[in-house]
Amino acid sequence: MTEALVKIETRGRVGLLTLNRPKVLNALNNQVVDELAEALRAFDADDGIGAIVITGNEKAFAAGADIAAMKDWSYADVYSQDYLGHNWESLRRIRKPIIAAVSGYALGGGCELAMQCDFIIAADNARFGQPEINLGIIPGFGGTQRLPRAVGKAKAMDMVLTARMIKADEAERAGLVARVVPAEKLLDEALEAARVIASKSLISVMMAKECINRAYEMPLNEGMLAERRNFHALFSTEDQKEGMAAFIEKREPDFKHR
Numbered sequence: 001m002t003e004a005l006v007k008i009e010t011r012g013r014v015g016l017l018t019l020n021r022p023k024v025l026n027a028l029n030n031q032v033v034d035e036l037a038e039a040l041r042a043f044d045a046d047d048g049i050g051a052i053v054i055t056g057n058e059k060a061f062a063a064g065a066d067i068a069a070m071k072d073w074s075y076a077d078v079y080s081q082d083y084l085g086h087n088w089e090s091l092r093r094i095r096k097p098i099i100a101a102v103s104g105y106a107l108g109g110g111c112e113l114a115m116q117c118d119f120i121i122a123a124d125n126a127r128f129g130q131p132e133i134n135l136g137i138i139p140g141f142g143g144t145q146r147l148p149r150a151v152g153k154a155k156a157m158d159m160v161l162t163a164r165m166i167k168a169d170e171a172e173r174a175g176l177v178a179r180v181v182p183a184e185k186l187l188d189e190a191l192e193a194a195r196v197i198a199s200k201s202l203i204s205v206m207m208a209k210e211c212i213n214r215a216y217e218m219p220l221n222e223g224m225l226a227e228r229r230n231f232h233a234l235f236s237t238e239d240q241k242e243g244m245a246a247f248i249e250k251r252e253p254d255f256k257h258r
């Protein structure tokens with residue numbers, strides 16, 4: 001049996017996925033990505049899970065797609081398998097929130113994987129970069145699309161064209177990461193953020209995620225309308241009644257959709 005490359009755990013209502021190919025700095029091959037996709041789909045379908053954390057190890061979240069696996073592939077090979085499509089894109093279809101907890105290198109496909117998550121919590125030793133240009137290729141998993149949306153055109157061009165890595169504090173200033181925390185506290189902070197999310201009403205959490213993601217795909221007018229309709233829809237839920245009643249009664253809400 002092949003060794004699992006993604007460790008799957010649960011911590012209460014939080015699903016925790018740990019990339020586990022330390023010898024190659026968690027380089028992403030199809031096996032890693034297939035395991036990740038399968039675990040994510042299982043957590044998404046599991047009523048006991050309200051949020052998910054993806055992490056790596058202290059030295060690397062992931063140092064990119066597996067160069068050793070790719071190096072001899074032809075155009076026909078990558079085209080016919082639709083390399084970087086299929087399971088690589090599966091995070092986009094997960095409806096529960098996913099936090100990337102990034103320590104060490106998040107390069108190439110590793111940076112792109114982190115950007116596919118809903119937000120990134122970075123350790124103070126994290127390094128983000130898109131070094132594909134050094135390999136005679138370009139980012140292929142969202143680096144030319146999600147990175148400019150996150151950090152703006154100037155910094156995205158700088159990072160993609162020069163392969164310059166940025167440190168956690170620069171990534172936070174640029175808007176790529178939500179928070180920077182001391183490396184030794186990374187997992188605890190990420191799990192706590194996920195625990196907080198998982199304690200809310202899942203239906204409103206999923207709708208909020210869906211609406212924010214639409215902001216990247218729709219004109220403002222349509223996005224505003226979609227948001228308003230979802231806002232209206234939440235008034236049909238028990239959790240809206242409970243959340244507002246709890247506020248008025250000065251107590252913690254007891255949400256049903258968790």
Ligand code: CAA
Nearest residue numbers: 023024025027063064065066067068108109131139140141
């Ligand atoms: N693919 C395959 N193996 C990798 C790898 C990768 N992306 N990154 C690191 N490794 C391997 C190394 O080959 C090395 O293996 P050996 O011990 O067998 O020699 C091991 O991991 C440790 O790496 P280093 O010895 O290089 O460690 P370092 O501390 O000296 O350097 C590093 C760390 C700067 C991250 C360096 O490993 C590096 O530059 N890695 C490649 C980064 C990269 O180019 N990523 C982009 C890949 S292409 C891509 O991702 C396309 C896309 O858009 C999806």
